[in-house]
Amino acid sequence: MDQNLVMTIARESVTLVFLLAGPLVLTGLAVGLIISVIQTTTSIQEQSLSFIPKMVSILVALVIFGRWMLTNMVNFTLRLIERIPELIMYNG
DSSP states (O other), X not given: OXXXXXXXXXXXXXXXXXXXXXXXXXXXXXXXXXXXXXXXXXXXXXXXXXXXXHHHHHHHHHHHHHHHHHHHHHHHHHHHHHTHHHHHOOOO
16 A cells, blocks of 8 residues: 555545534534624523524534535545555555
8 A cells, every 4th residue: 555545545534524524613613603792792691502502503504514515425435445456455
């Protein structure tokens, strides 16, 4: 197995993780920021008040981006499966 191939697969894996996690993390971050601004201006300091809207917004983002995320994961998995002969070939 070639070192360049391993680095390519690792780079593609990390890129895919960031692409898939990005929409959900950014949605949670945006809603959390909005809720914290509202809590600060109204002086309401209830922890569960910020948890429920973030959870709901992340679920909505998962519904919206879920198909795209699944397609990317399946395509990456298929590319890895197609590379199996290349991965097990020994160039000793």
